[in-house]
Structures are given as C-alpha cells and as structure tokens.
Amino acid sequence: MRHPFSILTLLITSAAVCAAQNHDLGYDNTPSYPGSRWRVHDSSRPRPEMVTPGSCNGPSAKPPADADVIFDGKNTSQLVTIQKGQAGPVSWKVENGYMEVIPRMGGVTTKESFGDMQLHVEWASPSVIQGTSQNRGNSGIMIMGQYEVQVLDSYDNLTYADGQAASIYGQYPPIVNASCKPGEWQAYDIFFEAPKFEGDKLVKPAYVTVVHNGILVQNHEQILGTTPHASVGTYKAHGELPLELQNHNTSVRYRSLWIRRLKPRNS
Numbered sequence: 143m144r145h146p147f148s149i150l151t152l153l154i155t156s157a158a159v160c161a162a163q164n165h166d167l168g169y170d171n172t173p174s175y176p177g178s179r180w181r182v183h184d185s186s187r188p189r190p191e192m193v194t195p196g197s198c199n200g201p202s203a204k205p206p207a208d209a210d211v212i213f214d215g216k217n218t219s220q221l222v223t224i225q226k227g228q229a230g231p232v233s234w235k236v237e238n239g240y241m242e243v244i245p246r247m248g249g250v251t252t253k254e255s256f257g258d259m260q261l262h263v264e265w266a267s268p269s270v271i272q273g274t275s276q277n278r279g280n281s282g283i284m285i286m287g288q289y290e291v292q293v294l295d296s297y298d299n300l301t302y303a304d305g306q307a308a309s310i311y312g313q314y315p316p317i318v319n320a321s322c323k324p325g326e327w328q329a330y331d332i333f334f335e336a337p338k339f340e341g342d343k344l345v346k347p348a349y350v351t352v353v354h355n356g357i358l359v360q361n362h363e364q365i366l367g368t369t370p371h372a373s374v375g376t377y378k379a380h381g382e383l384p385l386e387l388q389n390h391n392t393s394v395r396y397r398s399l400w401i402r403r404l405k406p407r408n409s
C-alpha cells in the first residue's frame with residue numbers, strides 16, 4: 143500500500159485511454175466537410191435502415207462484351223501488388239474461383255489506369271465473424287487509388303454510418319443498408335465520373351452512383367475529396383489512375399471485377 147493513489151490513478155487513466163481509443167461507434171472530435179452538419183465518422187450520424195436485397199449469393203454476372211475484365215476468378219494478369227514502390231505479382235490467395243486478401247501483404251492494383259467508368263465487383267466477407275465495427279470484413283474499392291467505396295461486413299455490425307458497406311468513406315453513408323450475410327457473395331455496380339482539373343485547379347469534382355446488391359445506395363453524390371480516416375480529404379490534380387482493392391487485414395474475397403470505360407453517346 144505504498145502508492146494506492148498512484149495505482150488508482152493508473153487504472154482510471156487506462157480506462158479513459160481505452161474508452162477514448164474505442165471508436166467502434168464513431169468519433170465526436172473529428173472535423174467536418176464544409177457545409178456538412180456531420181463530423182467525419184460522426185458517432186451520432188443515423189445509421190441507414192436495413193433493406194434485404196432480392197437476392198444474395200447468386201451466380202457471378204458475366205461481363206458485357208466491351209468491358210475490360212480485370213479479374214475473372216482465376217486470371218490475375220491485369221493486376222499487381224505494389225509494395226515499397228515496386229509492382230510485383232498479386233500477393234493474395236487465388237483459389238476456387240476467387241482471390242482472398244492475405245493480411246499485411248498489400249493491396250491489389252490494376253495495371254491499367256481509368257477515368258470515367260462503370261465498375262462491377264463481387265465480394266464476400268469472411269463467413270466466420272471476427273472482430274467488430276471496422277475490423278470486421280473491411281476492404282475497399284479505391285477508385286483512382288484514393289476515393290473509397292467501403293467494403294465491410296455490415297450485416298448486423300454496428301459502426302459509424304459513413305464507414306459501413308457502400309459508404310463513400312468518411313463522407314456519405316449509403317441510403318440504405320443492402321448487405322447480405324457474412325460469407326455470401328455481394329455485388330457493387332459503381333458509376334463514376336472522374337474529377338476534372340485545369341492545371342492544379344479543380345474544375346469539376348468527381349461524382350459517384352453505387353448500386354449494392356441491386357439497390358441504389360449512392361445517387362450521383364459529389365465526392366468531396368480523397369477519403370482518409372478521421373479527417374477531411376481534399377483534391378490534388380491527377381489524370382487517369384489505377385483502381386485498387388484495399389488490404390485492411392481481413393480476409394475479404396473477390397471473384398469478379400470488370401470495368402467499362404464510359405464514353406459520351408455518338409449523336
């Protein structure tokens with residue numbers, strides 16, 4: 143009993159630190175985007191209601207004839223993993239018609255660069271639930287490597303609204319939660335208009351529409367900048383860039399990925 147107050151203080155401090163570091167439900171000290179009433183990952187932002195999709199875990203959709211097939215369940219020749227600035231072979235497990243994230247082995251990036259696009263991607267969260275909130279089935283569709291449509295196991299998994307599946311990470315929750323169960327195959331159809339720059343100046347922001355399992359969840363939303371964690375993103379001028387699938391250290395699977403480059407109609 144030489145230092146009873148010190149031990150008590152230590153316990154209280156440890157509890158406070160743990161509470162402060164547990165952001166499963168969001169944050170109350172992050173900045174806001176200009177004009178937004180919500181903080182980034184705002185813990186009080188309402189979660190979207192659940193809408194059960196018409197079908198989950200269905201067969202893979204065949205790509206249209208004019209699509210760039212990025213991944214067909216087997217062939218990874220259109221993809222690389224970039225580690226320490228060096229592009230190398232895909233570092234994820236490829237088997238049984240899908241590829242699966244291997245934690246801490248980097249993301250997967252397209253060899254080609256893309257601008258305006260229609261993107262179809264099919265993914266599945268781990269069937270065995272591990273972790274909570276952002277640590278449960280987290281990956282991401284990093285459009286142009288920097289604008290994230292979140293991939294997360296959002297089936298009965300409480301997290302902050304702008305970080306759940308089909309959110310534009312840190313900016314917009316989906317209109318509804320159209321998630322399938324863990325382990326079931328799900329689909330995103332994403333329609334993306336790339337930002338336009340003149341020199342360093344942004345002249346048109348990016349816009350995105352997302353359909354999750356056949357349900358409209360993002361309707362031509364204006365992307366406000368890059369999508370960092372717990373802070374406000376900005377734009378920095380760029381041209382066409384590769385697309386990346388994020389490695390967030392959970393074993394998310396992908397089985398189909400194709401992209402159509404969007405062109406204006408010819409009349």
Ligand code: MG
Nearest residue numbers: 280281282293
């Ligand atoms: Mg993510």
